[in-house]
Amino acid sequence: MLSHDQNFKNLFIDYPLQALRFFAPSEARHIDLAHYCLHLAEMFKTDRIVPVVVFLRRGRYATELQLGSEHRTYLNFAYIACDLSRLPYQKYLHEDNIAACVNLPNMDYTGVSRLEVYAHATRQLRRLEPNQRKLAKYLDFIDIYGALTEAERREYAQHYPEEATYMSAFAERFRQEGIQEGLQEGRQAGITEVLSGLLQTRFGTSALSDDIRRRLARADIATLQCWSQRVLTANSLREVLR
Numbered sequence: 001m002l003s004h005d006q007n008f009k010n011l012f013i014d015y016p017l018q019a020l021r022f023f024a025p026s027e028a029r030h031i032d033l034a035h036y037c038l039h040l041a042e043m044f045k046t047d048r049i050v051p052v053v054v055f056l057r058r059g060r061y062a063t064e065l066q067l068g069s070e071h072r073t074y075l076n077f078a079y080i081a082c083d084l085s086r087l088p089y090q091k092y093l094h095e096d097n098i099a100a101c102v103n104l105p106n107m108d109y110t111g112v113s114r115l116e117v118y119a120h121a122t123r124q125l126r127r128l129e130p131n132q133r134k135l136a137k138y139l140d141f142i143d144i145y146g147a148l149t150e151a152e153r154r155e156y157a158q159h160y161p162e163e164a165t166y167m168s169a170f171a172e173r174f175r176q177e178g179i180q181e182g183l184q185e186g187r188q189a190g191i192t193e194v195l196s197g198l199l200q201t202r203f204g205t206s207a208l209s210d211d212i213r214r215r216l217a218r219a220d221i222a223t224l225q226c227w228s229q230r231v232l233t234a235n236s237l238r239e240v241l242r
Helices: 004-014 016-023 114-128 132-146 150-159 161-203 210-218 221-230
Strands: 052-055 064-068 073-078 080-083
Touching: 004 016, 004 132, 016 052, 114 132, 114 150, 114 161, 150 161, 161 210, 161 221
Parallel strands: 052 080
Antiparallel strands: 064 073
């Protein structure tokens, strides 16, 4: 299971602008998504950073860190603290924001049953996220922080049969797709390994440069099979990979 830290890092990476609008709305008004990424600033070559620290439990948290000597401050680091447990569930109930939707179970939902919160979060995510991989990833996120007991899961299936049936069918379909994808990747890796051996035998170990290895790694199965046939008759590596 991923740590809380990694779960929320993933949320910022997958939905940077929505996460910022939810966790730090005052900063989100000035953000250009094309030039912004909280987690990977170097990748986007930007020096605009908005540090956000997400807290799951209520408490008193410092929002600034100063390091230095008695003569000078060398580091002054401030961040926006978002205490999810203090956010009112009702306020975000109908937000078209995935970062808010998947965090409904982490909010203050006093007076509302945990099953209702869980059901609404999964229903909203299904409506907002068309990408099946992300949908699976964040249904799991909701499941982790919803933290239903076995008894609650049985009660959930009774009171929300449509959602429970969907979740079960979706999980099974995604599991089967994962198995097929794993088999495909295993087959591809096997062909790549065999072809690499053939190329080294035919043209020498030095023929497999880093660039060639990257081409082999990126190639699909049909291309690898084609190259495997050519290696038997080709006079050069370039002729094999043309």
